[in-house]
Amino acid sequence: MRRSSRRCWIHDPTTMLRLCIGAAAAALGLRRCARPRASSVCEDRQVSATTDRPALPLLVLGAGTDLHTERGVECPGELPPASDPDLVARARAAKAALGDSVFVLGHHYQRDEVIEFADTTGDSFKLAKEAAARPDAAYIVFCGVHFMAESADILTSETQTVVLPDLAAGCSMADMAAIEQVEDCWDELVELGLAERVVPVTYMNSSAAIKAFTGRHGGTICTSSNAKTALTWALDQKSKVLFLPDQHLGRNTYVRDLGGALDGCVVWDPHRPMGGLTRAQLEAATMILWRGHCSVHGRFSVEAVEAARRDIPGVKVIVHPECRHEVVELADEVGSTEKIIATIAAAPPGTQWAVGTELNLVRRLAARFPEQGIAFLEKNVCYCSTMNRIDLPHLVWALESLAAGRVVNPIHVDPDVAHHARVALDQMLALPGETHKD
Ligand code: SF4
Numbered sequence: 001m002r003r004s005s006r007r008c009w010i011h012d013p014t015t016m017l018r019l020c021i022g023a024a025a026a027a028l029g030l031r032r033c034a035r036p037r038a039s040s041v042c043e044d045r046q047v048s049a050t051t052d053r054p055a056l057p058l059l060v061l062g063a064g065t066d067l068h069t070e071r072g073v074e075c076p077g078e079l080p081p082a083s084d085p086d087l088v089a090r091a092r093a094a095k096a097a098l099g100d101s102v103f104v105l106g107h108h109y110q111r112d113e114v115i116e117f118a119d120t121t122g123d124s125f126k127l128a129k130e131a132a133a134r135p136d137a138a139y140i141v142f143c144g145v146h147f148m149a150e151s152a153d154i155l156t157s158e159t160q161t162v163v164l165p166d167l168a169a170g171c172s173m174a175d176m177a178a179i180e181q182v183e184d185c186w187d188e189l190v191e192l193g194l195a196e197r198v199v200p201v202t203y204m205n206s207s208a209a210i211k212a213f214t215g216r217h218g219g220t221i222c223t224s225s226n227a228k229t230a231l232t233w234a235l236d237q238k239s240k241v242l243f244l245p246d247q248h249l250g251r252n253t254y255v256r257d258l259g260g261a262l263d264g265c266v267v268w269d270p271h272r273p274m275g276g277l278t279r280a281q282l283e284a285a286t287m288i289l290w291r292g293h294c295s296v297h298g299r300f301s302v303e304a305v306e307a308a309r310r311d312i313p314g315v316k317v318i319v320h321p322e323c324r325h326e327v328v329e330l331a332d333e334v335g336s337t338e339k340i341i342a343t344i345a346a347a348p349p350g351t352q353w354a355v356g357t358e359l360n361l362v363r364r365l366a367a368r369f370p371e372q373g374i375a376f377l378e379k380n381v382c383y384c385s386t387m388n389r390i391d392l393p394h395l396v397w398a399l400e401s402l403a404a405g406r407v408v409n410p411i412h413v414d415p416d417v418a419h420h421a422r423v424a425l426d427q428m429l430a431l432p433g434e435t436h437k438d
Pocket of ligand 1: 109145170171172173174205294295296297358384385386387
Protein backbone atom coordinates (compact mmCIF):
# COMPACT_ATOMS: atom_id res chain seq x y z
CA MET A 1 0.00 0.00 0.00
CA ARG A 2 1.58 3.27 -1.12
CA ARG A 3 1.84 5.97 1.50
CA SER A 4 0.86 9.44 0.42
CA SER A 5 3.78 11.85 0.53
CA ARG A 6 3.26 14.69 2.94
CA ARG A 7 3.12 18.17 1.57
CA CYS A 8 6.45 19.82 2.07
CA TRP A 9 6.55 23.54 2.78
CA ILE A 10 9.95 23.84 1.20
CA HIS A 11 8.52 22.64 -2.12
CA ASP A 12 5.63 25.06 -2.04
CA PRO A 13 6.74 27.81 -4.44
CA THR A 14 4.67 30.53 -2.80
CA THR A 15 5.89 29.71 0.67
CA MET A 16 9.47 29.33 -0.53
CA LEU A 17 9.31 32.70 -2.24
CA ARG A 18 7.95 34.29 0.90
CA LEU A 19 10.54 32.55 3.08
CA CYS A 20 13.37 33.53 0.77
CA ILE A 21 12.28 37.14 0.59
CA GLY A 22 11.64 37.13 4.32
CA ALA A 23 15.06 35.65 5.01
CA ALA A 24 16.70 38.05 2.58
CA ALA A 25 14.94 40.91 4.28
CA ALA A 26 15.99 39.55 7.66
CA ALA A 27 19.56 39.16 6.40
CA LEU A 28 19.44 42.80 5.38
CA GLY A 29 18.05 43.88 8.73
CA LEU A 30 14.82 45.09 7.12
CA ARG A 31 12.20 42.84 8.65
CA ARG A 32 11.43 45.24 11.47
CA CYS A 33 13.99 47.94 10.84
CA ALA A 34 15.07 49.78 7.70
CA ARG A 35 18.27 51.05 9.28
CA PRO A 36 21.13 50.08 6.90
CA ARG A 37 23.90 47.94 8.37
CA ALA A 38 27.31 46.97 7.07
CA SER A 39 27.63 43.74 5.17
CA SER A 40 28.82 42.24 1.93
CA VAL A 41 26.70 41.85 -1.18
CA CYS A 42 26.40 38.83 -3.43
CA GLU A 43 26.70 40.81 -6.64
CA ASP A 44 30.37 41.49 -5.99
CA ARG A 45 32.70 38.62 -6.70
CA GLN A 46 35.30 39.99 -4.31
CA VAL A 47 33.94 39.95 -0.79
CA SER A 48 33.54 43.54 0.34
CA ALA A 49 33.20 44.91 3.83
CA THR A 50 30.52 47.58 3.65
CA THR A 51 27.62 48.73 1.52
CA ASP A 52 24.43 50.74 1.78
CA ARG A 53 21.33 48.64 1.32
CA PRO A 54 18.31 49.45 -0.78
CA ALA A 55 14.82 49.13 0.67
CA LEU A 56 13.05 45.85 -0.12
CA PRO A 57 9.33 45.35 -0.48
CA LEU A 58 8.38 43.07 2.41
CA LEU A 59 5.88 40.23 2.33
CA VAL A 60 3.99 39.26 5.42
CA LEU A 61 5.12 35.94 6.84
CA GLY A 62 2.99 33.83 9.13
CA ALA A 63 -0.29 35.20 7.83
CA GLY A 64 -1.89 31.99 9.02
CA THR A 65 -3.63 31.11 5.77
CA ASP A 66 -1.86 27.78 5.42
CA LEU A 67 -0.60 26.61 8.79
CA HIS A 68 1.08 23.50 7.43
CA THR A 69 3.23 25.17 4.82
CA GLU A 70 3.92 28.09 7.14
CA ARG A 71 5.47 25.84 9.76
CA GLY A 72 7.48 27.95 12.14
CA VAL A 73 7.38 31.22 10.24
CA GLU A 74 5.44 32.91 13.03
CA CYS A 75 7.37 33.43 16.23
CA PRO A 76 5.24 32.25 19.16
CA GLY A 77 6.39 35.10 21.38
CA GLU A 78 7.40 38.74 21.61
CA LEU A 79 10.37 39.07 19.30
CA PRO A 80 12.52 42.12 20.04
CA PRO A 81 12.56 44.60 17.16
CA ALA A 82 15.70 44.45 15.01
CA SER A 83 15.92 48.23 15.50
CA ASP A 84 16.51 47.82 19.25
CA PRO A 85 19.96 49.37 19.83
CA ASP A 86 20.33 47.29 23.00
CA LEU A 87 20.11 43.88 21.34
CA VAL A 88 23.79 43.09 21.84
CA ALA A 89 23.68 44.19 25.48
CA ARG A 90 20.48 42.18 26.02
CA ALA A 91 22.05 39.04 24.54
CA ARG A 92 25.12 39.47 26.75
CA ALA A 93 23.02 40.04 29.86
CA ALA A 94 20.77 37.03 29.23
CA LYS A 95 23.73 34.79 28.52
CA ALA A 96 25.51 35.98 31.65
CA ALA A 97 22.38 35.37 33.73
CA LEU A 98 22.14 31.82 32.40
CA GLY A 99 25.82 31.10 33.08
CA ASP A 100 26.91 27.50 32.56
CA SER A 101 23.31 26.32 32.25
CA VAL A 102 23.32 27.36 28.59
CA PHE A 103 25.69 26.44 25.77
CA VAL A 104 25.33 28.25 22.46
CA LEU A 105 26.36 26.46 19.27
CA GLY A 106 26.99 28.37 16.03
CA HIS A 107 27.19 26.70 12.64
CA HIS A 108 29.81 28.04 10.22
CA TYR A 109 27.07 29.40 7.95
CA GLN A 110 25.47 31.61 10.60
CA ARG A 111 25.59 35.39 10.50
CA ASP A 112 28.32 37.29 12.36
CA GLU A 113 25.82 38.85 14.77
CA VAL A 114 24.89 35.35 15.94
CA ILE A 115 28.36 33.78 15.78
CA GLU A 116 29.50 36.50 18.21
CA PHE A 117 27.50 34.76 20.95
CA ALA A 118 28.45 31.19 20.09
CA ASP A 119 30.44 29.28 22.71
CA THR A 120 31.78 27.16 19.89
CA THR A 121 31.49 27.10 16.10
CA GLY A 122 31.69 24.24 13.67
CA ASP A 123 29.94 21.97 11.23
CA SER A 124 26.80 20.05 12.12
CA PHE A 125 28.37 16.89 13.51
CA LYS A 126 31.10 18.69 15.41
CA LEU A 127 28.44 20.85 17.03
CA ALA A 128 26.30 17.86 17.98
CA LYS A 129 29.33 16.24 19.58
CA GLU A 130 30.15 19.51 21.38
CA ALA A 131 26.62 19.54 22.76
CA ALA A 132 26.97 15.95 23.98
CA ALA A 133 30.27 16.88 25.64
CA ARG A 134 28.52 19.52 27.80
CA PRO A 135 26.28 17.41 30.07
CA ASP A 136 26.15 20.22 32.65
CA ALA A 137 24.45 22.60 30.25
CA ALA A 138 20.71 22.21 30.76
CA TYR A 139 20.01 24.17 27.58
CA ILE A 140 21.70 23.88 24.21
CA VAL A 141 20.79 26.84 22.01
CA PHE A 142 21.50 25.63 18.49
CA CYS A 143 22.16 28.41 15.99
CA GLY A 144 21.88 26.28 12.90
CA VAL A 145 19.03 24.48 11.14
CA HIS A 146 16.39 22.00 12.24
CA PHE A 147 18.11 18.70 11.37
CA MET A 148 21.20 19.81 13.31
CA ALA A 149 19.13 20.56 16.40
CA GLU A 150 17.52 17.12 16.04
CA SER A 151 20.94 15.45 15.92
CA ALA A 152 21.99 17.39 19.02
CA ASP A 153 18.82 16.24 20.79
CA ILE A 154 19.56 12.61 19.84
CA LEU A 155 23.15 12.82 21.08
CA THR A 156 22.50 14.73 24.32
CA SER A 157 21.06 13.37 27.55
CA GLU A 158 17.40 13.35 28.54
CA THR A 159 18.03 16.09 31.06
CA GLN A 160 19.21 18.52 28.40
CA THR A 161 16.94 20.56 26.14
CA VAL A 162 17.91 21.72 22.68
CA VAL A 163 16.42 25.04 21.55
CA LEU A 164 16.24 26.26 17.94
CA PRO A 165 15.71 30.06 18.06
CA ASP A 166 13.58 30.06 14.89
CA LEU A 167 11.65 26.93 13.86
CA ALA A 168 11.58 28.17 10.26
CA ALA A 169 15.33 27.48 10.09
CA GLY A 170 14.96 24.28 8.09
CA CYS A 171 17.13 22.84 5.33
CA SER A 172 15.87 22.56 1.79
CA MET A 173 18.05 19.51 1.16
CA ALA A 174 16.82 17.65 4.24
CA ASP A 175 13.22 18.45 3.31
CA MET A 176 13.69 16.93 -0.15
CA ALA A 177 13.51 13.48 1.43
CA ALA A 178 10.27 13.05 3.38
CA ILE A 179 10.08 9.80 5.34
CA GLU A 180 6.93 8.70 3.48
CA GLN A 181 8.73 9.11 0.16
CA VAL A 182 11.74 7.14 1.37
CA GLU A 183 9.53 4.35 2.73
CA ASP A 184 7.75 4.25 -0.64
CA CYS A 185 11.10 3.92 -2.40
CA TRP A 186 12.12 1.07 -0.11
CA ASP A 187 8.78 -0.69 -0.70
CA GLU A 188 9.44 -0.49 -4.43
CA LEU A 189 12.91 -1.96 -3.99
CA VAL A 190 11.41 -4.78 -1.89
CA GLU A 191 8.78 -5.49 -4.57
CA LEU A 192 11.51 -5.62 -7.20
CA GLY A 193 13.51 -8.04 -5.07
CA LEU A 194 16.38 -5.56 -4.85
CA ALA A 195 16.19 -4.31 -1.27
CA GLU A 196 18.23 -7.19 0.13
CA ARG A 197 21.11 -6.01 -2.05
CA VAL A 198 20.88 -2.37 -0.92
CA VAL A 199 22.46 -0.53 2.04
CA PRO A 200 21.16 2.95 2.87
CA VAL A 201 23.83 5.60 3.41
CA THR A 202 22.40 8.88 4.66
CA TYR A 203 24.09 12.24 4.81
CA MET A 204 24.05 14.02 8.15
CA ASN A 205 21.91 16.69 6.47
CA SER A 206 18.67 14.77 6.85
CA SER A 207 15.74 14.57 9.21
CA ALA A 208 15.83 12.33 12.28
CA ALA A 209 13.16 10.17 10.63
CA ILE A 210 15.45 9.44 7.65
CA LYS A 211 18.34 8.69 9.97
CA ALA A 212 16.06 6.27 11.84
CA PHE A 213 15.06 4.61 8.54
CA THR A 214 18.77 4.15 7.87
CA GLY A 215 19.34 2.59 11.28
CA ARG A 216 16.39 0.22 10.84
CA HIS A 217 17.77 -1.03 7.52
CA GLY A 218 21.36 -1.62 8.59
CA GLY A 219 22.84 1.50 7.06
CA THR A 220 25.06 4.30 8.23
CA ILE A 221 25.11 8.08 8.46
CA CYS A 222 27.95 9.90 6.74
CA THR A 223 29.32 13.41 6.61
CA SER A 224 31.07 15.18 3.77
CA SER A 225 34.40 14.26 5.39
CA ASN A 226 33.85 10.55 5.82
CA ALA A 227 31.54 9.79 2.87
CA LYS A 228 34.32 7.84 1.15
CA THR A 229 34.81 5.62 4.22
CA ALA A 230 31.06 5.18 4.63
CA LEU A 231 30.56 4.20 0.97
CA THR A 232 33.50 1.80 1.06
CA TRP A 233 32.01 0.15 4.16
CA ALA A 234 28.54 -0.01 2.59
CA LEU A 235 29.77 -1.55 -0.67
CA ASP A 236 31.64 -4.17 1.36
CA GLN A 237 28.29 -5.13 2.92
CA LYS A 238 26.14 -5.25 -0.20
CA SER A 239 26.33 -4.50 -3.91
CA LYS A 240 24.19 -1.34 -4.02
CA VAL A 241 23.78 1.86 -2.01
CA LEU A 242 20.70 4.01 -1.59
CA PHE A 243 22.28 7.42 -0.96
CA LEU A 244 20.11 10.02 0.79
CA PRO A 245 19.34 12.88 0.38
CA ASP A 246 22.14 14.67 -1.54
CA GLN A 247 22.69 13.23 -4.99
CA HIS A 248 25.78 15.37 -5.52
CA LEU A 249 27.70 14.19 -2.46
CA GLY A 250 26.83 10.58 -3.35
CA ARG A 251 27.88 10.92 -6.98
CA ASN A 252 31.03 12.93 -6.26
CA THR A 253 32.18 10.47 -3.61
CA TYR A 254 31.51 7.37 -5.71
CA VAL A 255 33.08 8.70 -8.90
CA ARG A 256 35.81 10.97 -7.59
CA ASP A 257 36.92 9.16 -4.44
CA LEU A 258 36.13 5.53 -5.19
CA GLY A 259 36.81 5.62 -8.93
CA GLY A 260 33.31 4.43 -9.79
CA ALA A 261 31.71 4.99 -13.18
CA LEU A 262 29.24 7.82 -13.67
CA ASP A 263 26.84 5.43 -15.35
CA GLY A 264 26.89 3.32 -12.22
CA CYS A 265 24.72 6.05 -10.67
CA VAL A 266 20.99 6.51 -11.19
CA VAL A 267 18.78 9.19 -9.65
CA TRP A 268 15.58 8.23 -7.82
CA ASP A 269 12.95 10.91 -8.33
CA PRO A 270 10.42 10.59 -5.48
CA HIS A 271 7.80 12.43 -7.51
CA ARG A 272 7.69 9.81 -10.28
CA PRO A 273 6.47 6.21 -10.28
CA MET A 274 9.32 3.83 -9.42
CA GLY A 275 11.57 6.85 -9.08
CA GLY A 276 11.39 7.43 -12.83
CA LEU A 277 13.61 4.38 -13.35
CA THR A 278 13.24 0.99 -14.99
CA ARG A 279 13.92 -2.35 -13.35
CA ALA A 280 16.90 -2.76 -15.70
CA GLN A 281 18.36 0.59 -14.63
CA LEU A 282 17.97 -0.27 -10.96
CA GLU A 283 19.45 -3.75 -11.53
CA ALA A 284 22.49 -2.25 -13.25
CA ALA A 285 23.11 0.62 -10.82
CA THR A 286 25.55 0.57 -7.93
CA MET A 287 24.50 3.96 -6.56
CA ILE A 288 20.81 4.83 -6.28
CA LEU A 289 21.00 8.56 -5.58
CA TRP A 290 18.07 10.37 -4.03
CA ARG A 291 17.00 13.38 -6.06
CA GLY A 292 17.97 15.99 -3.48
CA HIS A 293 20.46 18.81 -3.46
CA CYS A 294 21.57 21.84 -1.49
CA SER A 295 19.89 24.99 -2.73
CA VAL A 296 23.10 26.93 -2.07
CA HIS A 297 25.89 24.61 -3.23
CA GLY A 298 23.84 23.28 -6.14
CA ARG A 299 23.95 26.74 -7.72
CA PHE A 300 27.70 27.02 -8.22
CA SER A 301 28.32 26.70 -11.95
CA VAL A 302 30.95 25.67 -14.46
CA GLU A 303 30.75 29.19 -15.87
CA ALA A 304 31.70 30.63 -12.47
CA VAL A 305 34.77 28.40 -12.27
CA GLU A 306 35.80 29.42 -15.78
CA ALA A 307 35.24 33.11 -14.96
CA ALA A 308 37.33 32.85 -11.79
CA ARG A 309 40.18 31.26 -13.73
CA ARG A 310 39.92 33.97 -16.37
CA ASP A 311 39.64 36.92 -13.95
CA ILE A 312 41.97 35.97 -11.08
CA PRO A 313 45.51 35.00 -12.14
CA GLY A 314 46.79 31.91 -10.39
CA VAL A 315 43.49 31.32 -8.61
CA LYS A 316 42.80 28.07 -6.78
CA VAL A 317 39.18 26.97 -6.81
CA ILE A 318 37.99 25.19 -3.68
CA VAL A 319 34.43 23.88 -3.42
CA HIS A 320 32.20 21.81 -1.15
CA PRO A 321 31.27 18.29 -2.35
CA GLU A 322 27.58 19.25 -2.29
CA CYS A 323 28.38 21.13 -5.53
CA ARG A 324 27.41 19.59 -8.86
CA HIS A 325 29.74 16.95 -10.30
CA GLU A 326 30.88 19.05 -13.25
CA VAL A 327 31.86 21.87 -10.88
CA VAL A 328 33.71 19.53 -8.53
CA GLU A 329 35.54 18.05 -11.51
CA LEU A 330 36.91 21.49 -12.42
CA ALA A 331 37.94 22.50 -8.90
CA ASP A 332 41.48 22.34 -7.53
CA GLU A 333 40.34 21.30 -4.08
CA VAL A 334 37.16 19.71 -2.78
CA GLY A 335 36.22 19.38 0.84
CA SER A 336 33.93 19.87 3.79
CA THR A 337 33.63 23.25 5.50
CA GLU A 338 36.26 22.17 8.01
CA LYS A 339 38.60 21.12 5.20
CA ILE A 340 38.03 24.38 3.34
CA ILE A 341 38.92 26.35 6.48
CA ALA A 342 41.99 24.19 7.20
CA THR A 343 43.22 24.34 3.58
CA ILE A 344 43.00 28.12 3.40
CA ALA A 345 44.56 28.49 6.86
CA ALA A 346 47.55 26.41 5.75
CA ALA A 347 48.09 28.24 2.44
CA PRO A 348 50.97 30.71 2.06
CA PRO A 349 50.22 34.48 2.04
CA GLY A 350 49.25 35.81 -1.36
CA THR A 351 47.37 32.67 -2.41
CA GLN A 352 44.32 33.53 -4.50
CA TRP A 353 41.17 31.55 -3.76
CA ALA A 354 37.73 31.32 -5.31
CA VAL A 355 35.60 29.58 -2.69
CA GLY A 356 32.39 27.67 -3.43
CA THR A 357 30.52 27.42 -0.17
CA GLU A 358 28.07 29.47 1.90
CA LEU A 359 28.68 33.22 1.80
CA ASN A 360 28.75 33.90 5.55
CA LEU A 361 31.67 31.48 5.92
CA VAL A 362 33.48 32.93 2.89
CA ARG A 363 33.12 36.44 4.29
CA ARG A 364 34.57 35.36 7.62
CA LEU A 365 37.46 33.60 5.86
CA ALA A 366 38.19 36.82 3.94
CA ALA A 367 38.27 38.78 7.20
CA ARG A 368 40.35 36.15 9.02
CA PHE A 369 42.97 35.72 6.32
CA PRO A 370 43.51 39.22 4.87
CA GLU A 371 46.96 38.17 3.63
CA GLN A 372 45.25 35.90 1.11
CA GLY A 373 42.97 36.84 -1.77
CA ILE A 374 39.59 35.28 -1.05
CA ALA A 375 36.75 35.62 -3.52
CA PHE A 376 33.25 34.17 -3.55
CA LEU A 377 33.03 31.77 -6.50
CA GLU A 378 29.61 32.59 -7.90
CA LYS A 379 27.86 35.89 -8.57
CA ASN A 380 24.40 34.32 -8.53
CA VAL A 381 24.51 32.57 -5.16
CA CYS A 382 23.46 34.18 -1.93
CA TYR A 383 23.24 33.21 1.73
CA CYS A 384 21.47 30.03 2.81
CA SER A 385 18.07 31.61 3.41
CA THR A 386 16.99 29.15 6.08
CA MET A 387 20.29 29.35 8.00
CA ASN A 388 19.83 33.09 8.01
CA ARG A 389 16.46 32.80 9.74
CA ILE A 390 18.44 32.73 12.97
CA ASP A 391 19.17 36.37 13.71
CA LEU A 392 19.98 38.41 16.78
CA PRO A 393 16.34 39.18 17.70
CA HIS A 394 15.51 35.45 17.72
CA LEU A 395 18.64 34.64 19.72
CA VAL A 396 17.85 37.38 22.26
CA TRP A 397 14.28 36.13 22.51
CA ALA A 398 15.42 32.53 23.10
CA LEU A 399 18.03 33.49 25.70
CA GLU A 400 15.84 35.96 27.58
CA SER A 401 13.00 33.44 27.64
CA LEU A 402 15.30 30.80 29.14
CA ALA A 403 16.59 33.30 31.68
CA ALA A 404 12.96 33.97 32.64
CA GLY A 405 12.32 30.24 33.06
CA ARG A 406 10.46 29.69 29.76
CA VAL A 407 11.79 27.15 27.26
CA VAL A 408 10.87 28.29 23.76
CA ASN A 409 11.15 26.26 20.55
CA PRO A 410 12.45 23.04 22.17
CA ILE A 411 13.41 20.27 19.75
CA HIS A 412 12.27 16.85 20.92
CA VAL A 413 12.85 13.82 18.71
CA ASP A 414 10.41 10.96 19.26
CA PRO A 415 12.20 8.34 21.45
CA ASP A 416 11.68 5.47 18.98
CA VAL A 417 12.94 7.60 16.08
CA ALA A 418 15.86 8.78 18.21
CA HIS A 419 16.78 5.18 19.11
CA HIS A 420 17.00 4.02 15.49
CA ALA A 421 18.71 7.23 14.36
CA ARG A 422 21.27 6.67 17.09
CA VAL A 423 21.92 3.17 15.71
CA ALA A 424 22.84 4.71 12.34
CA LEU A 425 24.93 7.44 13.98
CA ASP A 426 26.75 4.85 16.10
CA GLN A 427 27.47 2.86 12.93
CA MET A 428 29.13 5.97 11.53
CA LEU A 429 31.20 6.37 14.67
CA ALA A 430 32.31 2.76 14.33
CA LEU A 431 33.62 3.32 10.79
CA PRO A 432 37.38 3.12 10.54
CA GLY A 433 39.77 5.93 9.74
CA GLU A 434 38.76 9.41 8.81
CA THR A 435 37.18 12.06 10.95
CA HIS A 436 33.43 12.53 11.12
CA LYS A 437 33.18 16.13 10.18
CA ASP A 438 30.45 17.58 7.99
S1 SF4 B 1 23.55 25.35 3.05
FE1 SF4 B 1 22.36 23.77 1.95
S2 SF4 B 1 22.60 21.88 3.15
FE2 SF4 B 1 23.22 23.64 4.46
S3 SF4 B 1 21.35 24.20 5.58
FE3 SF4 B 1 21.40 25.51 3.74
S4 SF4 B 1 20.20 24.34 2.22
FE4 SF4 B 1 20.71 22.90 3.87
